Amino acid sequence: MEFTSFSWEINSKEDPSIPQDSYFDDCFSIIFRFTKELIQITQSTNFPSTTSTANESFLVPSDILCNFRENTAFLHETFSSVPISPEILDQILPVIGETARTILSHEGCDSNMRSIFVNLYVTTRIVIEDSDFSQFVNLLERSKIDEQDDDVEEQCAICLEEFEHGIEDSRVAIVRTNCSHLFHECCIFRWFRRCADRQSPYSCPLCRCNIFPTSQRDE
Incomplete structure (x- = not known):
């Protein structure tokens, strides 16, 4: 608001x-x-x-x-x-x-x-408000970990906990950023809030690229 x-x-x-x-x-x-x-x-x-x-x-x-x-x-x-x-x-x-x-x-x-x-x-x-951060999270692609894929990250870079293979429910939802990095949905939510608290851009915790395209966020 x-x-x-x-x-x-x-x-x-x-x-x-x-x-x-x-x-x-x-x-x-x-x-x-x-x-x-x-x-x-x-x-x-x-x-x-x-x-x-x-x-x-x-x-x-x-x-x-x-x-x-x-x-x-x-x-x-x-x-x-x-x-x-x-x-x-x-x-x-x-x-x-x-x-x-x-x-x-x-x-x-x-x-x-x-x-x-x-x-x-x-x-x-x-x-x-928290609802604003939730809207940002909803813009991200939902994903799941394929244990056959050797190139994918094994753990969330925010909480450092390993992803669970093949699980795609709301409790442990995984999201993919615009730069193709993976994070727990709840972790990226907290990351958005931290970015706002510091008045910093919503950038990827790993590579500092934009988490999602500006045009997509403005829709």
């Missing part, structure tokens, strides 16, 4: 890192700062979050920004590359417009003050 929350704040201040000649008297510089936090949760572990950030800047004419209600379509097109929904942008535009009007209303406003920072925060929590 996935849960996403969204928040934002807008402020205006002089940014000395932006060169003076990058400003125009009749434009505002709108700087979007997008921060995305991913938190993965299993039944046994809450992971440290991973965070990524991205910045994107736009020059928008002052009259369009201050009269945002009459220019909504234009502003949606201008900010179309920002990774937010149109509904969220509709909430943000009035605040950007009012901020622009406030800046212009100050007497003696310098052009290098015409920057508006839109800080966007998205937090996604992914809850991984």
